Amino acid sequence: MPRNESASTVITAYADVPQPVRGQVRDLRIRWALEEIGRDYRIDLLDVFSPRPDSYREWQPFGQVPAFDDGEQRLFESGAILLYLGEQDERLLPADPATRWQAIAWLFAGLNSIEPFVAQIGMLDIFQSGKAWAAEARPSALKLVKSRLSSTEKALGEREWLAGAFSLADILLVTVLRILDHTDILESFPVLAAYKARGESRPAFRRALSEQLESYASPATSGE
CATH class of the missing domain: 1.20.1050.10 (Glutathione S-transferase Yfyf (Class Pi); Chain A, domain 2)
Known part of the structure; x- marks a missing residue:
């Protein structure tokens, strides 16, 4: 499950996906990065089969996951989110x-x-x-x-x-x-x-993977 339900950093993820791709959805990348730097986060679960409202597409134009919001930036695309987090912590992106x-x-x-x-x-x-x-x-x-x-x-x-x-x-x-x-x-x-x-x-990967897999047993929490 998400590390901290009151955390200000939010990642969107799917409440469930087909069995063959469990553990491969791209929100895992962001979970892993946050676990590596010890930053609390929470997950906003979406129903993979439900249409995304306009409010979500304003955040993530393609209706996919992950989308990311830390109160400072609202981002989409896993590579961009990783780069944003790396800019904040040398454990993800070297200073040299x-x-x-x-x-x-x-x-x-x-x-x-x-x-x-x-x-x-x-x-x-x-x-x-x-x-x-x-x-x-x-x-x-x-x-x-x-x-x-x-x-x-x-x-x-x-x-x-x-x-x-x-x-x-x-x-x-x-x-x-x-x-x-x-x-x-x-x-x-x-x-x-x-x-x-x-x-x-x-260890950070194992925690992130475990939390992602556990979330597939949870109901969707939001469509936003």
Whole structure:
């Protein structure tokens, strides 16, 4: 459950999602970041199947989650929220300019150069499963995702994290790699598999994941 129901920082999340994607919805990224820096937050749960009112779309134009409000900024898009939080705490974004910009570059790489290819596998396997066109499309999608993972693994090399110490870039990439949990694709990329496991072993991640999964047993709290 949310850490503090009276907290001023609010994240929106879904009250329930299909079983195959539990633990993968993007509000997990923001929960994890807040857990890493020990900031209290509360969750505003939405019904995934209910239309969003205009008031919510003024906050999150696409009606998705997460949206974020800390009383100072009302934001949408997980990458932007992570960057906003990183600007406030060096545990998420290094102060050293060179390392800082490497972390930011990897944040954008995770969102733009890796996640779309990984998400395509999830879409074909989970949401389009059984359709002939999806089966035909998967080999080319698999080839593309393996190419991106190969480049990522080579860039990571022997480093523990993407940009010096653990950062928001690692939160992003580890959660992206989790989209492949229903497959054996990462078995071909042992460096990335070990990297993902390091991220998932962090206490802050375990708390965030547990709270997200627990929220799926809760009713929606708001449509706003």
